[in-house]
Amino acid sequence: MKNYYHELPLGYKKIKVIDAKNRKTILLFNLAAILMLALAVVSFLLFKPVALPIKLSLPFILVLMIGMISYIVLHELTHGFVYKIYTKEKLTFGLTLSVAFCGVPHIYVSKKVALIAVLAPFIVFSILLIPILIVIPANSIYLALVFIFAIHFSGCVGDLYVAFTLLRLKGKVLMNDTGPKQTFYQLEEIDTDKPTDD
Secondary structure, three states: OOOEEOOOOOOEEEEEEEEOOOHHHHHHHHHHHHHHHHHHHHHHHHHOOOOOOOOOOHHHHHHHHHHHHHHHHHHHHHHHHHHHHHHOOOOEEEEOOOOEEEEEEEEEEEHHHHHHHHHHHHHHHHHHHHHHHHHOOOOHHHHHHHHHHHHHHHHOHHHHHHHHHHHHOOOOEEEEEOOOEEEEEEEOOOOOOOOOOO
């Protein structure tokens, strides 16, 4: 199977849409993100408690905010990097009130490419951040990194849901990714046991 198609091949049928601009989807993703954020913060603070009080100066807060914004940009660039490697097509980046995004809206990518692209930020930044959090001492920098990891972990909720959806779909699957919206197409199987009109 090719990595992507400019036109939807014959025999593919639209079977599911995940739209991050849909109110119900926004609500569910935000609830899941809050739970994941809390889980990440509590887990790391139980693993390595931070002695209170921590001095949270203005420069520290600014560094934390810059770190979080930088992470969001790097997260989307990671999606884009994977899409670019596999498709060489033009990327679309954006930011709405509900989501930051990267997409390739004019093509249909294979299940393999879609999975790699949506999971890349989760895998890459987990591999980078977790070892650092394990080895550095429990100080204000550790606390800042815990919050950045929590933003990372909770920010991947949509990506993980898209990956879960892809993994559940059997057979040949294509995905169109505009960024905020992923549309899934599956190749319809022809029933060979059904009698044909000859």
